[in-house]
Amino acid sequence: MKLEWQRSTVRDIPLYYNPKVSGLRMDTSTNPLGANPAAKEALMECMEMDLNQYPSPYSDALRGALGELYSLPPEDFVVGNGSDEALDIIFKSFLEPGETVVLPYPGYSLHSYFVKVNAGKAMFVDLRDDFQLDVERLNRAKGKVLLLCNPNNPTSNTFRHQDIEAVINGVPDRIVVVDEAYGEFAGKSFIPELQDYDNVIVTRTFSKAYALAGMRIGYAVSNPDLAGVMQRVKIPYSLNRVSEMVALKALKDQEFVRHSVKVVNEGRKQLHDGLSRLGFEVFLSEANFILFKGKIDHRLLVERLAKKGVMIRDFGDKRRLENCVRTTIGTEGMNRLLLDKMAEVLRECR
Numbered sequence: 506m507k508l509e510w511q512r513s514t515v516r517d518i519p520l521y522y523n524p525k526v527s528g529l530r531m532d533t534s535t536n537p538l539g540a541n542p543a544a545k546e547a548l549m550e551c552m553e554m555d556l557n558q559y560p561s562p563y564s565d566a567l568r569g570a571l572g573e574l575y576s577l578p579p580e581d582f583v584v585g586n587g588s589d590e591a592l593d594i595i596f597k598s599f600l601e602p603g604e605t606v607v608l609p610y611p612g613y614s615l616h617s618y619f620v621k622v623n624a625g626k627a628m629f630v631d632l633r634d635d636f637q638l639d640v641e642r643l644n645r646a647k648g649k650v651l652l653l654c655n656p657n658n659p660t661s662n663t664f665r666h667q668d669i670e671a672v673i674n675g676v677p678d679r680i681v682v683v684d685e686a687y688g689e690f691a692g693k694s695f696i697p698e699l700q701d702y703d704n705v706i707v708t709r710t711f712s713k714a715y716a717l718a719g720m721r722i723g724y725a726v727s728n729p730d731l732a733g734v735m736q737r738v739k740i741p742y743s744l745n746r747v748s749e750m751v752a753l754k755a756l757k758d759q760e761f762v763r764h765s766v767k768v769v770n771e772g773r774k775q776l777h778d779g780l781s782r783l784g785f786e787v788f789l790s791e792a793n794f795i796l797f798k799g800k801i802d803h804r805l806l807v808e809r810l811a812k813k814g815v816m817i818r819d820f821g822d823k824r825r826l827e828n829c830v831r832t833t834i835g836t837e838g839m840n841r842l843l844l845d846k847m848a849e850v851l852r853e854c855r
């Protein structure tokens with residue numbers, strides 16, 4: 506293949522995280538309770554579904570249900586194949602080739618990927634030492650879109666509300682996207698304030714608190730103007746009929762989400778205490794995962810744990826995250842297993 510055949514903007518994209526899977530997965534920040542029980546129920550009903558027919562092009566039923574949940578009109582929502590698709594739609598809709606997207610760093614690695622595949626330029630602005638937003642530098646950075654993640658992945662903290670407001674208000678004519686993939690766990694959201702602004706988009710997902718990562722369901726919510734533009738850009742039918750049905754059922758079971766958040770809140774304390782006791786530096790978490798910094802080499806820690814049947818995610822090679830690893834917060838039993846195996850690894854490596 507000739508290099509010139511490849512579009513110049515996509516020539517150096519690495520493959521995404523694709524580990525050999527075995528044992529207990531605490532590397533993906535999914536829901537520790539396992540698949541949403543609504544899924545099985547919905548899938549039974551799907552046996553009768555006429556899969557010869559296309560889905561609704563814009564997932565009208567799901568947009569209606571989301572509207573009810575948030576007391577907003579369905580026109581404010583754009584539903585897609587995971588919130589990853591929602592992010593892609595945002596850049597497809599608003600970014601000219603070559604335009605800049607401002608991204609706080611460290612953040613979610615796929616954010617810059619979506620900028621790149623849409624021919625944009627990512628400009629990283631470092632978080633402060635406490636992993637909070639550097640409002641002044643973010644407001645000096647020139648870009649068409651600013652995308653931040655709250656709670657932030659992989660640092661696991663939330664940003665101060667007034668700082669997010671300051672980057673929304675700080676620059677005229679800039680679109681601000683708040684990726685709230687873990688919003689339910691923090692109990693914080695910008696959705697109630699969306700109507701106060703004409704330039705804010707929130708993305709959310711069914712992959713984390715709703716425990717449906719395998720179904721690929723996510724959405725963007727904004728004002729009807731921005732949402733209307735995105736709706737026209739989105740690939741029609743991108744959410745399949747089965748996933749939409751599962752999402753509708755899952756939305757009705759808010760008790761599952763509340764319970765998930767409760768389990769995570771309890772597990773967070775257990776892991777924070779346990780990891781600290783083992784001598785790790787543990788960062789403040791408001792998500793369903795925790796970032797912590799190794800006593801021993803991050804590669805060694807992650808590899809040895811995997812051999813003992815527990816997978817966590819390695820970030821230790823990244824700038825600002827030197828020797829850091831991330832684990833999902835599990836149930837009491839999962840956390841205990843992780844801590845036990847971690848203690849074994851530390852003993853073996855002494």
Ligand SMILES: *Cc1c(COP(=O)(O)O)cnc(C)c1O
Binds near residue numbers: 588589590709
């Ligand atoms: C997991 C995650 C998503 C992806 O969500 P999907 O709906 O599964 O595509 C988006 N943003 C962040 C920060 C995430 O961690």
